[in-house]
Amino acid sequence: MRVISGTHKGQRLYSVPTHDTRPTTDKVKEAIFQIIGPYFEGGMVFDGFAGSGGLGIECLSRGASEAIFVDKEQKAIKTVKDNLKSLKLEDRAEVYRTDASRAMKAASKRGLVFSYVFLDPPYKKFSYEELMENLLEYGLLEKNTLVVCEHDVSEALPEKVGALRLFKQEEYGSNIGVAFYQKED
Template structure:
């Protein structure tokens, strides 16, 4: 696994040695960033189910200013920390906690995001609740891009204040790109 483009281009990333984590392939990562960018002019990114941290690190490499990467599994947390430290990314917050606790923390601290990456364990059926919670709490900046990767049968029905910008099938999975229009 490697960083595809930007500041950390071609740098190898460590991956989690666990059946509990499913890393996004380099090809899917490249497809994702071609769909949403491919480069950014600053902003704050949330990678809520960080795994090895590859998606959030890729966003930082492509121009985001600050990263919040969350995973409740210790092995994943440790690998994200290692990858962030190896690349010397100073403005990364790596959190070992359940996503619900992370959402409460973001509410308490009034953290605002410009990009949200959601790739939870398949079939949890939580993506819609997560984005609605982030919106209700005021954690999404107007125009925030939200990327959801899940099983095709878990495709969410998009309603205001979210707008479906793009959608792409990848075999058994689907990637949905949403924009938050809350203001």
């Protein structure tokens, strides 16, 4: 795994040393960023189910100002911290060992809003609809926020969740689907 583009282009990322975490491949990561935009002018990122932190780190490398990384697994948290340290990005990131919904609630109490949200939970174990409802309920999304959901292709994701509307859905290989949502007014 590596950073695809931006200020840290080509830098290697550590992988989580466990089979419980499924990293987003470089091919899928590159495809995601071709859709959501190659570079950013600031904005805050929420990387729920962060694993190695590859998606949030990619955003930081491409110009996002800050990122919050969340994962329940201790090995994942250590890997995210190691990756941030090796790229000297610790001052632009916060890392929490908790579940995504709890992190969303805590972020709302701090008045945070996100420009980019990545939801890549273990396949078939979480409700994407419920996670997106939490983002809306806690007021965590600014106008035009992009929410990217990586999922098993056999899972059907809704066309709309509240103010979030599906605008693109792609399949990569035989089992990886990515759904792209944007917050409407």
